[in-house]
Amino acid sequence: METGNQISELATAGNGKFLCVLGAGESGVGAAFLARKQGFKVFVSDFGQMNEKYKQQLQDWNIDFEENQHSEEIILQADEVVKSPGIPEKAPIVKKLKAKGIPVISEIEFAGRYTKAKMICITGSNGKTTTASLTYHLLKKAGLNVGLAGNIGKSFAYQVAAEKYDHFVLEISSFMLDDMYQFKADIAVLLNITPDHLDRYEYKMDNYADSKFRIIQNQTGADYLIYCADDEETVKGINKRKITAKKLPFSIQKKVEQGAYLSDDEIFILTDKGDLNMYINELALQGKHNIYNSMASGITAKVLELRNETIRESMGDFKNIEHRLEHAGNIAGISFINDSKATNVNSTWYALESMNTDVVLILGGVDKGNDYTMLKELVKQKVKAIVCLGKDNKRIHEAFEDDVEMIVNTFSAAEAVQMAYHLAKKGDTVLLSPACASFDLFKNYEDRGRQFKAAVKEL
Incomplete structure (x- = not known):
């Protein structure tokens, strides 16, 4: 220097x-x-x-x-x-x-100037990394020359400088979108908009939603917007904007003319470039939220005219990303799940929603002004005990003291795993899904997840 x-x-x-x-x-x-x-x-x-x-x-x-x-x-x-x-x-x-x-x-804005690759850009409060990884997996298996970047993997700018890709799958956060101006997504995917990072948006949901909707700026009639028709904030945002891109909604609640919908455990994908249907039990990713993620990736694949056999095969053999509902072991009949990437309440809601056993839930960390109300019903139904993992657990105690029999405090991954193991019994699931950032006790959510997995191995 x-x-x-x-x-x-x-x-x-x-x-x-x-x-x-x-x-x-x-x-x-x-x-x-x-x-x-x-x-x-x-x-x-x-x-x-x-x-x-x-x-x-x-x-x-x-x-x-x-x-x-x-x-x-x-x-x-x-x-x-x-x-x-x-x-x-x-x-x-x-x-x-x-x-x-x-x-x-932003780096994305800067790097976008120096590539002619087609941009598949994925944003949303939850499911971005899973959907970006699955979409990349689909495109790569189909033989496309594709890079994966944004919030995931090697930097977009570095790959633009060092590689020559025809397509990029980009996971894009609201913070990146805030500094993007001329950049254009050929295919924009908006998964959902739920309260997150509101401290950066004056605690106003509209400001945060506006940030997410920057994903559609500069799109033309030749481009696509793939979005969740079941997400209230997304639909509200679409209704108040003039959108020039072709709209392809996905829903598990109702039939759509173009896009994707669920009917009797079967997904139907309908686009101007071709159709596809497959049963949800054929999907590698299970749980309601993953039906949405798979629909978004499947629509993208059809828009890019991938063959149905390739899409079905890729949807079936995809391995989920580390720290997102990742199986971390089974000890004495107790399952351990690492969902350390759940750094907001909505992510933890999705994790709990996909559980079909009694749960010992490991929660806590740096609370970004969380409202735990949306978790209360699921906690009452499924959670037998909460193990707090963080320096300050007061708000978790206040939120759930009437909903579970036991809430305990721990201050390391090893301590949390030991405590959860003692509170669980055969057939239960110990779920690390913290709903909070990790910076009080860990370097990042990856560090938290790896320490959790190491502690499970030590049992």
Whole structure:
């Protein structure tokens, strides 16, 4: 890393545009690599400590960077800034950039300029990763030249720089969408809109919904919007917007003319590019929420004119992603399920809804202003005990003290697993589905899930 005057020369040396990247995670480092390849002068700035792997990559590519600070005298000279989705709009450096009129964009927006690949973009409060992974699996098995990126896998920008894909399946969060302007989805998939991350949206559901609906911006009549017709917020948002893309709804509650619907345990997919039907017991992913995810992926596959045999085969042999309702073991007749990726109440609702045994539920972590009301009915029906895993469990106790016989506090994955094992009996399920972020006791939800699985193995 260079310091002082050497760095400030970045903004003035040479003729190339000066791009600054804020946040040196997977997306930021990938954006820096692509920018360098496109002839930009590049500077990467991270307000926290950088991962050694990313430092090494930037050094290998001869890209200047800093950590534990934002040097405003450099950053505010940028022609354009690529911002990590984790940095909020109200961060001081972002406010200063906006005040100066310097464009602040996402890695997806930046990378989209440098590829002609078809974009299949998947967003929603829940099910994004599963649906993106399943869609990628379908396309890859059909022989398409396809990349998987966004909130999942290697950064989109890095893949645009290093590979030549014809299609990309992108898992896109609301934070990414907030900084996307010219980018266009050829196929936009909107799974659902339920309260999440409201702290970033002034605690207003409409603001969060508006963010999700940015997935359809710039779409034309040649493009597709695939959406859940059973999701109240999504339907409300569609009804108040002029949508030019072809609309393909999916529903398990009613028949649709085009899109997908469920009838007597059979899914029917109907599109202008062909139809498909298959029984839900043929699907690798079980549970009501996964019928929705499979419908969204199946419609996408038909729009791309994949063969029905390939779709059926892929839908049947797909292996679910790690930390999403992942089977973690069976000890003394007790099943252990790792759903650490459930970082909001709605995800935990889906997990509980798919359980057909008595449950010992492991809940807790960093509460993002959760409203636990929607879980109460399912907890009463299915949960015999709650094991809290977090530093502050007060709100969980308050929410469920009248609904379960026992709520206990634990402060490590090992302790939580031991306690849950003692509270469960043969035939029960121990479900880690925390409904909260993990940062109080763990590095991230993956760390939480892996510690849970390791603790199960130790029993």
